[in-house]
Amino acid sequence: MDSLITAAARALAMGDPLGALNRIALRDDAPALALRGIAMAQLGDLDRARMLVRKAARAFGPKEAVARARCVLAEAEIAFVSRDLGWPAKTLDAARATLEQHGDRANAAHALHLEVRRLLLMGHLDAAESLLATLAPARLPPALRAAHELVTAGIAMRRLRTRPARTALARARRAADAARIPGLIAEVERATQILNAPAARLVAQGKERLLSLADVEALQASPALVVDACRYAVRDPRATVSLARRPVLFALAQALAEAWPGDVSRDALVARAFGAKRADESHRARLRVEIGRLRAVLRPLAHVSATKDGFTLTPRRATEIAVLARPVAEKHGGVLAFLADGESWSSSALALALGASQRKVQRALDDLAAAGKVQSFGRGRAQRWTTPPVPGFATTLLLPAPLADA
Incomplete structure (x- = not known):
């Protein structure tokens, strides 16, 4: 590998895409095309980056399997950052197998991290956790170790395990400092801010307050009956009933929980569940049917009782009812x-x-x-x-640089 390619690769590894481009911007050989693509990706021009990386993959000969696999890996990360979740995972798996076969363990680990992050983004926590467990982070270079701990923290946060998440972020910060990549340090800081930021609202007995992720974890472990408007479920310490596919029933349950220990009038329930401004006899008949369905699904957790004016919700085992809502009321909050x-x-x-x-x-x-x-x-x-303007920091690109060949 010539000195300019080596210097450009080192510049990219340190998060300096402009320094890399200064060395190889006018070159069209395969290694230069690959590094130019990575540099453009780090600068945010993802379309140009994708084109350059694909061009580099074609320029490498059939005997340069590792270089072509690295280009596939770079394109996969560009797809991830541009949120092209439909990018073929089998192509990435094949590239990872090639890298492992030829002893490029760092880039093979990076490919696995990309797949784990994709699974995490799509909410497949069990699959992400199982795949991540196949890696030993102690053997990874600092940048990849930081990425590993960021994914570990992400899984823990989504499982409402704040202490392991905080521990993983502390390890990620130490690894990012060792890597000395400013963008990576910024990504760790942003993840820490998310962990400490308000994650939900608690609505109980007519009062509201913001909760951190640790507060949400404590609420879920408490003996209260929780109507979770973030995951569309009703739970107590012994059982959980999902209403994610039954929006009318969840709207009724949330309205009754917000009014606890009082009741909710039939007209108010009709407005909440069906969006009708004025309730007629057909709405009342439909309400009776839906209340009957709600009684049946919530029977392990609570009673739904009729009152003179409407209905009330009474927990079977819990001593109180709380509603866990998104931090900002928004129809399209997801x-x-x-x-x-x-x-x-x-x-x-x-x-x-x-x-x-x-x-x-x-x-x-x-x-x-x-x-x-x-x-x-x-x-x-x-x-x-x-979202306008773009908040926080862009996701750090930890694209592979062929330093091992330097």
Whole structure:
């Protein structure tokens, strides 16, 4: 490898894409194309980066399997950062196998981390945790060790395990400091801010207050009956009832829980569950049917009783009822939550991550755009959505640099 390629690779490893481009910007050989693609990705020009990396993969000969696998890995990370969650995972698996076969363990580990992050983003926590457990972080270089701990913290945060998450972030910070990559240090700081930021609202007996993730963890472990408007479930310490696919029943349960220990009038329940401004006899009949269904599904956890004016919710075992809501009341809060990571998302990627239909996500995006809460760029399949302005730091690109060959 010539000295300019080596110097450019070292510049990229230290988070200096402009320094790398100063050395190889006018070169079109395969190694230079690959490094130019990585540099453009770090600068945020993801379309140009993808084109350069693909061009580099074609330029490497059939005998340069490791170099081509590295290009596939770089393209996979560009796809991840641009939230192209439909990028073929089998292609990344094949590249990882090639890297492992040829002894490039660092880049093979990076490929595995990319797949774990993709699974985590889509909510597949068990699969992400199982795949991550196959790696020994102590053997990784500092940058990859930091990435490993960031993923570990992300899984712990989503499982409401704040102490392990905080411990993993502390390890990530030490590894990022050792790597001396400013963007990576910034990503660790942002993850720490997310851990400490308000994660939900507690609504109980007519009062509201913001909760941190640690507060949410404590609430879930308490003896209270919790109506969780973040995950659309009702739970106590012994049982959980999911209402994620039954929005009318959840709306009724949330209304009754917010009014506890009082009752909710029939007209108010009709307005909450069906969106009707005035209740007629057909609405009342439908309400009776839905209340009967709610009684049946909540029987292990609570009673739904009729009162003179409406209905009331009474826990079977718990001594109190609390509603766990999103920190900001927003009809399309789930979509905004994903866009808040600062990356540009396609509607298809959001649909995959949310487990919803693409048409439903598109309608939500149109509503949010009309309210000035999101903005888009591009057209057709290239259209991407983000929040204005982009909050926080862009996701750090830990793209592979062929330093091992230097």
